[in-house]
Amino acid sequence: SQTIHQWPATLVQPVGSPLSLECTVEGTSNPNLYWYRQAAGRGLQLLFYSVGIGQISSEVPQNLSASRPQDRQFILSSKKLLLSDSGFYLCAWRASGSSYEQYFGPGTRLTVT
Amino acid sequence: AQSVTQLDSQVPVFEEAPVELRCNYSSSVSVYLFWYVQYPNQGLQLLLKYLSGSTLVKGINGFEAEFNKSQTSFHLRKPSVHISDTAEYFCAVSENFNKFYFGSGTKLNVKP
Structure with missing residues (x-):
């Protein structure tokens, strides 16, 4: 069966510090991968999505970036965090092709403090 | 980009009462529509979806939703709610399964 992992579970970082969040998926190949941010009152905001290694699409211009160095690994990064980067970050995967879930x-x- | 509007941020309701959670989207082109649910301290999971065909779709736990193309709406309903339905519900839309746009969520609070 497929499993998706994210770490760390919680993180407290000062303004201006770098960020690296990691997401890995097990049990599937060539998944579509997504990063969302869930902020209070704003629901889920799509940040990045990837259909393959090295292929990243950005939805929201900001100081965050994403990378996909391996087929089932998706990383969210920032060089300098802002207070507005605080939130709940969700990674998601979807089977490639016509799968919708x-x-x-x-x-x-x-x-961010 | 798509825009998804969930008009009610919170909906309080008594147990066994009916409930409707509203969702409107912006696109005039063909879209696929979804409702996801996030139970307390759990991840999001798919509740139901509309891909094509019948405009009334049924999901898990007795929920259903109706797709209305002319009103660009996809409202979620349940005729009789339970305490266990207390959760946050998110409406989502996609044109091609590559990108998904979510609404701001509706917190359903079922009271005994």
Whole structure:
């Protein structure tokens, strides 16, 4: 069966510090991968999605970036965090092709102080 | 980009009462529509979806939703709610399964 992992579960970082959140998927190949941010009152905001290794599409211009160095690994990064980067970050995967269902990870709670 | 509007941020309801959670989207082109549910301290999971065909779709736990193309709506309903339905519900839309746009969520609070 497929499993999606995210770490860390919680993170407290000062303004201006770098960020690296990791997401890995097991039990499937060539998944579509997604990063969302869930902020209070704003629901899920699509940040990035990837249909393959090295292929990243950005939905929201900001100081975050994403990379996909391996087929089942998706990384969210920032060189310098802002207070507004605080939120709950969710990774999701979807089987490539016509599959419609997304499967979400447990999330990372990021607090920028 | 798509826009999804969930008009009610919170919906309080008594157990065994009916409930409707509203969702409207912006696109005039063909879309696929979804409802996801997030139970307390759990991840999001798919509740139901509309891909094509019958405009009334049924999902898990007795929920159903109706797709209305002319009103660009996809409202979620349940005739009789239970305490266990207390959760946050998200409406989502996609044009091609590559990108999904979610609404701001509706917190359903079922009271005894």
